[in-house]
Amino acid sequence: MKRDFVNIGTRLPRIDGIIKATGEARYGADLSLPGMLSGKILRSPHPHARILGIDTRRAAQLPGVRAVVTGKDTTGFKGGGIGSNGDEPYLAMEKVRFIGDDVAAVAAIDEEIAEEALDLIQVEYEMLPTVDDPVAAMGPESPLLHDHAPRNISLQTDLAYGDVDEAFKKCDYVREDRFETAPIRHAFLEPHAALASWDQSGKLSFWGSKQSPYFTYRNMAKAFGIALNRVRVVQPYIGGGFGGKNEMFGVDFCAALLSRRTGKPVKIVVSQEEVLYAFRQRHPTVIDIKTGLKKDGTLMALEADIVADGGAYLSIGAMSLYLMCAFLCVPYRLPNMRTRGRRVYTNTQPSCAMRGHGVPQSRFAAEVQLDLAAKEMGLDPMDVRLKNALKPGETTPNGFKITSCGLEESLVKGKQTMARWIKERPRQTDGKIKRGIGVGCYGFVVGPRLAGHNTAAAVVKVHEDGGVSLMTGSTDCGQGSDTVMCQIAAEVLGVRMEDIQYNMVDSDVTPVDPGTYGSRVTFITGNAVRVAAEDVRDQLAQVAAGALEANPKDIVFRDRQVFVAGSQQRGMPFSRLVKTAQYSGIGKTLIGRGYWSPKGIDVVDFKTGRGNISATYSFGTQIAEVELDTTSGRIRVTRMAALHDGGQPLNTMAVEGQLEGALIAAVGHTLSEEIIRQDGQTMNPSFLEYKLPTTLDVCDVEIVHTDVYDDQGPFGAKECGEGIQVAVVPAIVNALYDATGVSFKRIPVTPDRVLEALGKKTRGLE
């Protein structure tokens, strides 16, 4: 059911564009309160050690220091886990488990004194043996990080559907490979920042760089044993999250603890270096995978053993591991599947959610293996994908219900694109430069259900001049969702974008919301906004119907006008209707509210994984063209195409921005990004050494939207921020195979590895 939209499906600039461009938008680090102190965190210099004692006396005596806190000052509540008491103390208790672990914190009158005080804290450590390889960590002789986790296995997920062994026997073609992915960073440009202020009435106000502020709201209440309405979490502008700013961290806890201790506001802004060695990463993985097909390309069976390096703590790894395993069932029809996923503790930075959340790793393996299989079988990889592509109405063996699905359309259009590119490809001039084109497909969640409710709510307040204020509990951490929320409200009320004013999260007043993850904001909060706006529109339609002598159902709201359907003359401006509603009779304050929760969704056990995790799924096909210099090993992605089913795009420009961002990020994942460690020490904790793609690495991108309108999505929309990233890695790696005939099974595919694979001497580190 499509409509004739006014705001939806257009190219609209961001509502926060101007103040972000002028530098006025205030991020966590920009905030300041009278009497504010500066905080700093002392971090472990050892990857694994027992803390025998901490002497803070000299630090506390330094003039200007106001408080020093250690693990003894915490309440025992630990971070990590999904919404529950996890395994990660906000300040280390008896042990440190990676280089960067939070050990102590200082508040002082300025940053320099706080920094100086850190040096005066004397920690006596007893070194412990360390392990940084996840496979080795499961060995019987490996040192243990946590007593509760024998063989360092923090989580295990076992999925099994159909008769896998029997299915493999019937296959005409079976292949097995091992794939490996490196640890990489979220690489948001804004470092973590926390400002906390307790008042004497026992109320904590907190401003933090959080993509899911309500996680911190809950955990602050638990960590300090206070009621939720005694914690006020206010969201400043956020400079990127990508999954790395969901949780409450030691820095947040310490700001609050130090503020309570000192009776002053305390701000802690971590350095980019700290972010890069002491915070989160994407799970590195080792994936053994086996795929079986019939000779016509029908996918029969898949088996995988996934070892994910979780680093020192649990974080929200349960979801990561589940998604990594479950998305082996998507986007192809796969009747028989078995996977064992193990998340393993090692003495490194903890791994957590990151754009695509676990799926890029496992789909890299599956998509590359499928491509290799098709090619070896002499089949067109596109045709194999088309043959097996999930269609609307299908249910995967693990229970995912496919409703709207544009995968087939994306593949058909992708084939046309590939054909055109092959035609346009410059002729191979010499053997030095090799060119290739590759493909990858994906399916992704749209607002998965975690533990607890997955509802969103919105409140729409209409001002007496017809302007609108909108409140939700969702956070725009850079993806542009605030703008989309305003579009939805404007569309329902028939007003213009500039008539809507959006309010960022303030847990005292905005409705609770799970947060920004799993591509849920547009889909779920967007629907709540739609319902809230419809609620207030219905109130206004009643008044309009009275004034215009019509049925409320016939009242049309469009372009700041309200009229009776079919006779535009019988109407009035929206602003006049609002005044009439507010001032006639005894008057009325116009507030709309809306709740929304996805339909047809199950509570899924992350260990066994049966059930529908998401009300709908996004799909797409990604094509990449590469150029490989066989002399230097250097790879350039020369063009990319994203053929994407994100449902109806609400703001075409924003969707393009999201897709392009995901594409470029995935180029980094495939070709250059890697956290390099030596004895647990991060060797590249700076953006000089950690190789993010730069503007020079950006290629032409073609974006094609499939013609899909999701019935549950707000105005038909699904997601566009994450799914595509899943398909980019295999598309590039498959293109490299097309170019060289070499199958790269370990990312990033750096020049060294290229040269090594091509049989040349690597350059090494001179």
Next chain:
Amino acid sequence: MKRDFVNIGTRLPRIDGIIKATGEARYGADLSLPGMLSGKILRSPHPHARILGIDTRRAAQLPGVRAVVTGKDTTGFKGGGIGSNGDEPYLAMEKVRFIGDDVAAVAAIDEEIAEEALDLIQVEYEMLPTVDDPVAAMGPESPLLHDHAPRNISLQTDLAYGDVDEAFKKCDYVREDRFETAPIRHAFLEPHAALASWDQSGKLSFWGSKQSPYFTYRNMAKAFGIALNRVRVVQPYIGGGFGGKNEMFGVDFCAALLSRRTGKPVKIVVSQEEVLYAFRQRHPTVIDIKTGLKKDGTLMALEADIVADGGAYLSIGAMSLYLMCAFLCVPYRLPNMRTRGRRVYTNTQPSCAMRGHGVPQSRFAAEVQLDLAAKEMGLDPMDVRLKNALKPGETTPNGFKITSCGLEESLVKGKQTMARWIKERPRQTDGKIKRGIGVGCYGFVVGPRLAGHNTAAAVVKVHEDGGVSLMTGSTDCGQGSDTVMCQIAAEVLGVRMEDIQYNMVDSDVTPVDPGTYGSRVTFITGNAVRVAAEDVRDQLAQVAAGALEANPKDIVFRDRQVFVAGSQQRGMPFSRLVKTAQYSGIGKTLIGRGYWSPKGIDVVDFKTGRGNISATYSFGTQIAEVELDTTSGRIRVTRMAALHDGGQPLNTMAVEGQLEGALIAAVGHTLSEEIIRQDGQTMNPSFLEYKLPTTLDVCDVEIVHTDVYDDQGPFGAKECGEGIQVAVVPAIVNALYDATGVSFKRIPVTPDRVLEALGKKTRGLE
């Protein structure tokens, strides 16, 4: 219909008590934003002058000065009036009309430079003749302040009911007197403060010391021609208002204008001296009044001619003048009444609303005259009052509908109090000290209807641990209403006070509300809170009914427990019910909303005044005992009793605080407070010279609540903040007559005036 309350009717400390006591509560002057500039206002040194030119060049060139603005930079929108474009430019255009009128404003990097820059602004004035006496101002030769107001009459109200002339003829006793009241101050301790910050997207954020922030929200939008949702008015804590912080002033406009000019936040905090000479005052009045009675004490007719000195501008004087006149019909049955009220422009500070809003002046005249009449007729003044007291169900000739009314009960109890006091009174030892007891009665509005809607709204958000956040658009400017709002929500939801968290006004998110005036907050916003809390309670009752297998109507919410009426075992904790509601099924975010508007209320034309201005009225009897030293002329109020019908008191301690505050303030009004001017210049613009009562002037106060439960009021409540003030002035003046036999018809009754009246030489100013 009374109930067995838990929170209501108890003595509860204020929710903001601790942080106000510790000094953490942040008032306007405490606020700070990065890059903030300081603003200062240049004020007129002349009471009446034409501005021939303003040269701001030297000021603008002073290092550190960032902007200088004058009337030319305003948009033409003027302040004053009720909700509309008035007669008061935010910066003087062609004329100045009193000493203190806003002429220009400067923003600089600090306060000292801004102050210095003021001296460099050269204003060329042409002096104009001035008038500071309101009666003289109406003379044909008087200089005119505004072209639109011949004879300087800014407003006129003419009320006439019954046949006044005929009624006077039938009277057995008629007397005529002239009463005069002096200009006095609101005397809030927090001076006006304004902080404004425009961002480049065109949004204005404003923090100001405002008792009705939504007035400023509307006027800012009008003054700058922007939409209401582009103005964000945030309310800090307010250090008293008493009617003097309703309007948007030049200081507010200038902060915003200077911020827009400079692109920086600008804060202007006026000095207490500025507040005292350049801001608002209570209307001084000259009242000629005539009362006629039958010999049995039946009140037959009243006629009055009221001249109110409005000062230089309109302000919200229309309401003041109307109330001054209309409340001659209350609290006694008065079939024939005629009054002419004129509000007159003079070259002094503008007069506006102040606690009791116009009524203390006219009721001073009427109550003292009635007392004198009764005494001269040989009747007991209490009996005369009892005979004529309005009763429930009566309608006054001007259309006030009396619903609940405890006046008779208060008089009966007052008689007992008086009798006891007379018995307890120390014997007259020598002729030097004279003692007397006097009485006054009152009736007052409870949320009068101004132009536009009189609705209030509230939003109740329930957190998942059972805590509650409450939002209204009302402002607690010191009266304690935030605490009362929390009580109401707690009572409805059956939780404790500490479970409720209250949010102060932020026009982006809180519902629009007329503001804090006319004793409307408890009555109107309180009901909105009740309705909003009931809304969320009903949602929860549905869930509870399901879980407990009962009818939703039978679910009782009490003391953090929810159970089936009559069987307390069939229940669960409130917090568990909330979790159940939020997490079962697809989950639900719990938000309640409520609108409320008084019933049976009319839109009253302030010029002719017929109709019911208020849904209900408060009543009461005030008794005062005085001691007068005939040698020094010094008067001490030795004890007071307030017998008060404010409906059901919601927070007994807060009600007592309000009554005591009003009583003491009225002692100042009666005995010591007066703005002294010479040639338009305020001679006592400091709390050293302006004589507010101090703690040494506070006497014992007895407070008696009548047994009245108002059916519209939230849990039966009406008002307690203003009405009683009306009755205190006549009670003291009548006590002075009782002590001395002298009728004082001019307030304040200073020692000089006492000695003069007693025939002694005044002390004068040595």
